[in-house]
Amino acid sequence: MAKSQTSDAQLVNMYISGDENALATLVERHQSRIYGFIYSKVGDRDKTDDFFQETFIKVIKTIKSKEYYNEKGKFLPWVMRIANNLIVDSYRKDSKIRMYRDTEEFPIVSMIKDTTPSIEADMICDQINTDMLKVIELLPDDQKQVLMMRYFQDMTFKEISEVTNVSMNTSLGRMRYAINNMRKIIEKNQIYLSI
Amino acid sequence: MAKLYSKKRLASSKMLPKKETINFILQYSKALRIVKFGNMNFETIAN
Numbered sequence: 741m742a743k744s745q746t747s748d749a750q751l752v753n754m755y756i757s758g759d760e761n762a763l764a765t766l767v768e769r770h771q772s773r774i775y776g777f778i779y780s781k782v783g784d785r786d787k788t789d790d791f792f793q794e795t796f797i798k799v800i801k802t803i804k805s806k807e808y809y810n811e812k813g814k815f816l817p818w819v820m821r822i823a824n825n826l827i828v829d830s831y832r833k834d835s836k837i838r839m840y841r842d843t844e845e846f847p848i849v850s851m852i853k854d855t856t857p858s859i860e861a862d863m864i865c866d867q868i869n870t871d872m873l874k875v876i877e878l879l880p881d882d883q884k885q886v887l888m889m890r891y892f893q894d895m896t897f898k899e900i901s902e903v904t905n906v907s908m909n910t911s912l913g914r915m916r917y918a919i920n921n922m923r924k925i926i927e928k929n930q931i932y933l934s935i
Numbered sequence: 936m937a938k939l940y941s942k943k944r945l946a947s948s949k950m951l952p953k954k955e956t957i958n959f960i961l962q963y964s965k966a967l968r969i970v971k972f973g974n975m976n977f978e979t980i981a982n
Contacts, residue, residue, distance in 0.1 A: 760961070760964060760965050763960075763961065763964050764961055767957060767960060767961070771951055771952055771957070772949050772950065772951055775950050775951060775952050776949075776950050779950055788950075788952070789952055789953055789956045792952045792956055793952075793956050793959060793960060796960040797960070797963060800960070800963065800964045800967060801967070801969065801978070804964075804967060804968075804969045805969045805971065805976045806971070891939065
């Protein structure tokens with residue numbers, strides 16, 4: 741059977757049995773999504789490579805020590821959860837989590853105000869993108885996480901609920917609140933989001 | 936569904952780890968042996 745058609749669960753079992761190529765296939769199959777997932781959280785290529793490496797070291801150790809594999813557990817959400825935990829632990833340790841709150845020292849309006857209304861259409865598009873990202877940054881972490889995973893990582897709500905360890909309804913609710921809050925922020929600050 | 940104003944390209948462009956990173960992971964996997972003894976795991980890295 742070609743490795744490309746083999747399921748993740750089968751590949752993990754092959755890896756447990758000593759087939760190192762199975763791991764290579766798993767890495768190749770999921771590297772883009774895992775790497776993108778990590779990058780969306782740390783925003784730095786070198787750090788992303790470090791976390792990607794640490795994540796797979798943890799995966800290898802866990803599988804080789806036979807603490808895994810639960811057939812119910814899906815490989816990709818499991819790896820993403822490991823990556824997520826490593827990132828959270830690392831930032832918690834360094835106390836370097838960037839906090840954005842709507843305070844007087846950090847007024848939303850000055851952050852997202854478009855001061856160049858007469859630029860060309862593509863430049864306006866870029867500005868809108870920047871504004872949207874800033875609006876997203878102002879959302880509570882749980883809502884921001886769901887929104888980023890859904891729209892920037894193309895993950896399904898099922899995958900999101902597995903990675904974040906909450907029910908699918910909670911993920912859907914968070915997305916709804918995220919969209920509503922973004923609307924409120926946009927309305928409150930009269931952000932102009934069209935060309 | 937609300938209209939999306941952000942461009943997909945911001946994060947959906949394919950991002951891949953460095954080749955060195957992948958090679959390290961695969962080599963590490965080949966070199967690592969874990970022996971279980973009671974509640975303890977012993978890790979050995981073959982050079």
